[in-house]
Amino acid sequence: MQDEYQQIYNEARLILETRLNEYRLLHSISVADTAASMARQYGVDVDKACVAGLLHDWDKNLSDEELVERARGFGIEMADRLEDLAFLLHAQTGAMAVKQQFPGIDPEITQAIARHTSAAPDMTELDMIIYIADIIEPLRSRGNLTPLRTIAGKVPLELLFLKSLEMTMEHLIKRHRFIHPDSLQVWNSYIARERGM
Ligand SMILES: [Fe+2]
Numbered sequence: 001m002q003d004e005y006q007q008i009y010n011e012a013r014l015i016l017e018t019r020l021n022e023y024r025l026l027h028s029i030s031v032a033d034t035a036a037s038m039a040r041q042y043g044v045d046v047d048k049a050c051v052a053g054l055l056h057d058w059d060k061n062l063s064d065e066e067l068v069e070r071a072r073g074f075g076i077e078m079a080d081r082l083e084d085l086a087f088l089l090h091a092q093t094g095a096m097a098v099k100q101q102f103p104g105i106d107p108e109i110t111q112a113i114a115r116h117t118s119a120a121p122d123m124t125e126l127d128m129i130i131y132i133a134d135i136i137e138p139l140r141s142r143g144n145l146t147p148l149r150t151i152a153g154k155v156p157l158e159l160l161f162l163k164s165l166e167m168t169m170e171h172l173i174k175r176h177r178f179i180h181p182d183s184l185q186v187w188n189s190y191i192a193r194e195r196g197m
């Protein structure tokens with residue numbers, strides 16, 4: 001790992017011990033490892049993937065109230081039904097907080113952090129890797145992740161991302177959870193792309 005990234009990784013790792021509970025800390029390290037190995041397979045910057053993976057849940061342990069307050073402070077636009085969707089804000093507030101904590105950090109990294117919950121219609125390769133690694137990292141046990149884990153690294157990255165998005169939508173619907181309007185927009189834009197529209 002390049003010095004610049006190794007330094008951020010080491011410092012972040014220590015700070016995260018105070019910000020996250022044990023499970024979330026291990027999850028973050030696991031996302032970093034998974035993202036790094038995916039980056040290697042897909043020819044994406046491994047250092048950026050590893051650091052973005054470690055930092056992606058920076059604000060995950062904040063309460064809904066804290067997240068809303070933080071989002072207001074950062075001037076982040078918030079959806080309706082905030083009471084059901086506030087937890088999603090940890091991605092955007094985390095990205096802003098990371099930018100403050102590590103001035104000069106590559107904006108590709110903070111963008112990937114910001115997009116790891118609701119995704120975006122124009123995901124970069126790094127964005128997709130962090131989104132997917134968050135779902136398939138080995139400590140995660142949500143539904144049946146075997147099909148996704150099996151094709152990771154073997155199919156084109158965008159297809160893997162679409163499959164991950166599909167799983168997330170399915171998961172939300174089955175559990176009767178709210179879907180963020182941005183996620184629906186992302187889903188529709190990728191479906192349109194798949195159909196060559
Ligand atoms: Fe997260």
Ligand SMILES: [Fe+2]
Pocket residue numbers: 027031056057134
């Ligand atoms: Fe996560």
